[in-house]
Amino acid sequence: MRVFQIGAAGGVGRRLAGLLSERGDEVTGMHRSLAQADTIRASGATPVTGDLISDTVEELAGKLAGHDTVVFSAGAHGTGMDKTTLIDGQGLEKAAAAAEAAGVDRFVLVSVFPDALRGGEPSEGFEHYVKVKKSADVHLTRTGLDWLIVRPGTLLDGPGTGQVTAGPAVEYGDVPRDDVAAFIDAALHEPSLSRVIVELTSGDTPVGDAVARLAT
Ligand SMILES: NC(=O)c1ccc[n+]([C@@H]2O[C@H](COP(=O)([O-])OP(=O)(O)OC[C@H]3O[C@@H](n4cnc5c(N)ncnc54)[C@H](OP(=O)(O)O)[C@@H]3O)[C@@H](O)[C@H]2O)c1
Numbered sequence: 001m002r003v004f005q006i007g008a009a010g011g012v013g014r015r016l017a018g019l020l021s022e023r024g025d026e027v028t029g030m031h032r033s034l035a036q037a038d039t040i041r042a043s044g045a046t047p048v049t050g051d052l053i054s055d056t057v058e059e060l061a062g063k064l065a066g067h068d069t070v071v072f073s074a075g076a077h078g079t080g081m082d083k084t085t086l087i088d089g090q091g092l093e094k095a096a097a098a099a100e101a102a103g104v105d106r107f108v109l110v111s112v113f114p115d116a117l118r119g120g121e122p123s124e125g126f127e128h129y130v131k132v133k134k135s136a137d138v139h140l141t142r143t144g145l146d147w148l149i150v151r152p153g154t155l156l157d158g159p160g161t162g163q164v165t166a167g168p169a170v171e172y173g174d175v176p177r178d179d180v181a182a183f184i185d186a187a188l189h190e191p192s193l194s195r196v197i198v199e200l201t202s203g204d205t206p207v208g209d210a211v212a213r214l215a216t
Contacts, residue, residue, distance in 0.1 A: 001188065002026045004067040004104070006052065006095055007074030008045060009036035011155060012110055015181035016071060017043035020188070028067065052091030060098035069106040069188055070099050081128045088129065092136040096143050105146040106191075108184055111137050113151050113172050113199055137197065146194050148187060152180045153201040165203025166210040173201035186211040 003020055007013040008029025020027045021044025029040035030050040037047035050063055052074060064070060072095050076083035092109065099107050112133045117126065140147045153173045160178025165171075183200055186207050187193050193215045205213070 001069060002067040003028070003069045003071060003188065004064050005029045005045065006050075006070065006072045006091075007110075008043075008047075009039045010073055010075070010077075011157065011177045012073045012152075012180050012184075013071075014039055014043045015177055016073070016184055017045040019181055019185040021045055023185070023189075028063075030063065052094060053086050055094070057094050057097045057101060060094060061101040064098050064102040064104050067102075067104050069108065070095065070104055071108045071110075071184060071188070073110040075110075076129075078125070078129075081125055084125075084129050084132050089132040089136055093139055096140055096145060099145060100143060106148075106188070106194075107140065107143075107145040108148045108150065108188065109136065109140055110180070110184070111149050111151045111197075113153060115172055116154070118172070141195075141197075148193060148195070149197040150180070150184060150187070151197065151199045153199075155180065161202065162207055163202070163204050164200055164207055164210050165205065166198050166200045166214060168197060168199065170199045170201055170203075175201045179207065182207045183211065187214075190215045192216075 005013050008017050009031045017027050017029050027045035029045040032051050040047040076087040114134050137149050153175045156174050156176045160176040164179050190211050
């Protein structure tokens with residue numbers, strides 16, 4: 001499988017690139033800064049420069065052409081509401097349009113629980129982030145792409161357990177980035193897991209079983 005990752009040098013992205021490369025998939029990882037090319041190479045993927053803000057849809061489509069799947073795990077990561085709009089919102093819309101233009105049907109989006117951090121201290125930036133992410137989900141579901149939306153709980157950097165809770169609606173919780181990457185890796189190789197939204201937290205179901213259950 002030829003996979004194009006947007007956000008490949010990020011926390012989820014580089015873990016996923018490593019898993020896909022290990023199983024023999026051809027992975028292209030898009031990055032912005034030169035330094036990230038080494039991170040992407042270290043995960044076994046091929047780096048390509050690109051920027052969701054400055055690249056046009058046509059430029060992105062040229063980079064995506066020839067791949068089977070796009071995984072979008074890019075994000076503004078708290079760098080400001082304007083950046084959230086440009087990257088998590090309009091960036092997703094650009095990437096989806098580019099995938100359609102390039103004829104790359106399968107599109108996996110890493111989103112967020114709409115009920116993330118409810119009950120915490122309200123913040124305008126976080127409310128904006130959740131709203132933009134939800135709108136991006138809505139946008140993707142209205143495309144003709146073979147989409148899959150994964151909504152992880154709060155991401156942790158500690159080691160994964162290989163076990164998750166995954167479903168169309170699950171209670172909010174944490175989940176290691178390792179396990180998010182493992183879930184997407186397995187989901188990408190289960191073509192019948194399509195046009196669904198999956199919420200994902202730590203749990204007690206092995207990742208492979210969780211994907212198989214959802215696929216049926
Ligand atoms: N943090 C959480 O608890 C949480 C919970 C649920 C969901 N999520 C979502 O999960 C996703 C993955 O999280 P993560 O931890 O892997 O994020 P991350 O480490 O911040 O990675 C995001 C990646 O996106 C890239 N990026 C940013 N702006 C870009 C642009 N204009 N063009 C191309 N790439 C760009 C970043 O590159 P640069 O280094 O160049 O900026 C980075 O490699 C994000 O979408 C996030 O919103 C996060």
